[in-house]
Amino acid sequence: MAQPGAQTGLQSFPALLARNAQQMADKPAYREKEFGIWQCWSWRETAEEVEALALGFLNLGVNEGDFIAIIGRNRPPLYWAMVAAQMVGAVPVPLYQDAGAEEMAYVLGHCGARFIIAGDQEQVDKVIEVQDQLHQFEHLIYLDPRGMRKYDHTTLHDYAHIQDQGRAAKDELTPELDRRRARLDYDTICVMLYTSGTTGRPKGVVLSNRNVIESARFSSEFDHLTSGEDILSYLPMAWVGDFVFSVGQAYWNGFCVNCPESEDTMMSDLREIGPTYFFAPPRVFEGQLTNVMIRMEDATPFKKRLFDWGMAHARKVGTAVLDGRPVSFMDRVKYAIGNLTVYGPLKNTLGFTRIRVGYTAGEAIGPEIFEFYRSLGINLKQLYGQTEATVFITAQPDGEVRSDTVGVPCPKVELKIEENGEVYYRSPGVFVEYYKNPESTAGTKDAEGWVATGDAGFIEPETGHLRIIDRAKDVGKMADGSLFAPKYVENKLKFYPNILEAVVFGNGREECVAFINIDLAAVGNWAERNNIGYSSYQELAGHPQVLATIQDHVEETNRSVAEDTMLSGCQVHRFVVLHKELDADDGELTRTRKVRRRIIEEKFADIIAALYDGSKSVSTRTEVTYEDGRKGAISATLEIRDAAVVPVATQKVAAE
Amino acid sequence: MLDDSEGYVTTDGRKIGGVVMEMKNITLRFGGVVAIKDISFDIREGEIRAIIGPNGAGKSSMLNVISGFYVPQEGEVWFRGAKRPPMKPYEVARQGIARTFQNIALFEGMTVLDNVMTGRLTQMSQNIFTQALWKGKAEKEEVENREMAEKIIDFLEIQRIRKTPVSRLPYGLKKRVELARALVAEPKLLLLDEPMAGMNVEEKEDMSRFILDVNDEFGTTIALIEHDMGVVMDLSDRVVVMDYGKKIGDGTPDEVRRNQDVIDAYLGVAHD
Incomplete structure (x- = not known):
């Protein structure tokens, strides 16, 4: 090597x-x-x-x-x-x-x-x-x-x-x-990063200088990074991504790392810096898009019409322009006008004027959100990575970007798919070991250096792109033997701005049920515009009109899930809108905001039981932890709703 | 113990210095109404001094006497070893006394930063013409003032709303901006008129922390009026209790809590 x-x-x-x-x-x-000025x-x-x-x-x-x-x-x-x-x-x-x-x-x-x-x-x-x-x-x-x-x-x-x-x-x-x-030297330990741990205790991932420097080098070449880049470092320092971008690539290329004034000022700092290389989990992009939409609702009719016209045209040709595909002359002229009147000012407001390469990773991003940014001419791409791989496993090359794949293997990365669908990789970035945990090290990395990702996926034969379906251990079988992939359905649900989080259950059962968390920013804004009064998150979450809206979303998702013959068994039959937001402080999410299924399953066992026994409502009492560590409890009576499903009888035949 | 002119040491180990401000036999009347009747007390260097009492007890009037807004008919106000003649409020401000108001008194249309900068007014020496030219001294002064304003903005954690017009802010934040404007004047004595009024528990906790931090970090002497007994007892070193314009108690929170007159006033025993 x-x-x-x-x-x-x-x-x-x-x-x-x-x-x-x-x-x-x-x-x-x-x-x-600091003190209102960028110190350098x-x-x-x-x-x-x-x-x-x-x-x-x-x-x-x-x-x-x-x-x-x-x-x-x-x-x-x-x-x-x-x-x-x-x-x-x-x-x-x-x-x-x-x-x-x-x-x-x-x-x-x-x-x-x-x-x-x-x-x-x-x-x-x-x-x-x-x-x-x-x-x-x-x-x-x-x-x-x-x-x-x-x-x-x-x-x-x-x-x-x-x-x-x-x-x-x-x-x-x-x-x-x-x-x-x-x-x-190359074998010295460079850093130890604790994984957030969707199951059990956090594990200390040991990365050597070789891992980090080589990963930084290959990925910099992949995206043609130079010493002229500006990045905004606002993601947790304990996260491998931040270490690789803000230390690894920054030192390798010699580019500038910009730190925001405080957590709350991140958005205005982003606008002031105008990074050329940007990295964010989908929720940041979602949040920004929600903000834009809310503000456009309040804009003057002229501005709103201009915005709608511009965005309609961008949806039509924007991504084609970005990818360099053929676009008619008239459409190019119109796009240029749009750029002058809508896209340019909008990108400026978002802080994306100078962006050359943007990445989203960590979770699946909604196709509409992804397309929105790309149609504005922002080169937003997807990346698939892990702490154990020093981030990079696959990434999307310029011009081959789609919302449903995570791209082709990064330079020097080899991929293989096991029979059960689990994705394995081998690369210069493969971690040294889990600190003081040889059993886990041996369980994850084999003698030849292949590492199990824990994710199930497949490589698209035509394009060579990797598609991830779900966590391998979460993929199960329904009682009738059809495939159960909760994350697939959850992601579809989460693409609705009103839904912040969703958890789908159904492994080994006859049918699937779901927990839903509303997004307070989006639903709260909707309530305000429609004069719906509420005094708490809990009250808003239980409002009949909110439930009706969520039901529409669930039913729409069911129709979309039913189209995929492999996964049509995963349609949500019954759901409940939870009275509290799932929270890392309560152990329900990891610090990187991934759902901890087992813990949620145990904690809300009474609600799950009610979802399956056909009752119309359930009374429950939940323990919550406040930010300072104190504990309290909230009680609530939750309404359980049935959602229409598309009959799947044909699919069952196909499965046999 | 409190008569010791050398000061005293608080329960949490802070050293309190000599008398900064002394009120001697103050009486304040509005026509026939006696708002304050023959009240005397002192405020010492570095302490947090509270004035409490039920509604209409004369607390705000007292604070207005201290800030020079009201001139008492009888009695003397001594500040830093000298008797203070009747003064205009801005002259009092120049002496190093800053205040916040019970009903927020900010410039609603201006941004937070501009509001905070107005607190530096008493520190400015340049006239309107040199400032318009913005050369030499005027520029230097403006930069210094901005530095101080930014220091306070950082201290009170309001960076995020620096450029937001005050009218768009929620109540709790407006209170914090008002505190920032008072602090930026680098006061020797800070007067807070009901800093926690109308706040929820979380906002009260935040504000309490900021008041303690101000006292700790800048060594500012603080006099405050507050309704919330729990907050007062936790925050202050010494407490004056007023009722119907009279002083009915004065001492440490513990002493005041045990004072029968105070208990009566708060439990509403009939007055004769």
């Missing part, structure tokens, strides 16, 4: 940093909006900051092989901390900042972190709460000193002080730092 890093000596991120600081010294490396650090300044912190780590007694946990929202100093940790031979472990204290205690205890870097007081408080359970934990470093003056500072340090101490001891510690830096 070709090893570009081996030839050039660029086998670690500290080495890439040194290269960038030399070759692109004055080019912006990081920006962060060049590569040379970044190298200085990272080195000061690394020296500070040495001064504090960080050993090679130590784990340094990093918790907080995306901020340049926290990205620097990852590379500074690598520089001294330690392993950075970014954690999800919205995890509760107990969840955090498990991960911190599992990796045995001696040092923890926390973004602000909130994170510091969580660590202090659980520090008695952490035997190896020694020092806590915080970034934002606000509110922490009165804390006991024996094991608590200000980030800036650690850097100052590092600078002060520079002469004394530099030889040791150089020694450690020189020992880094």
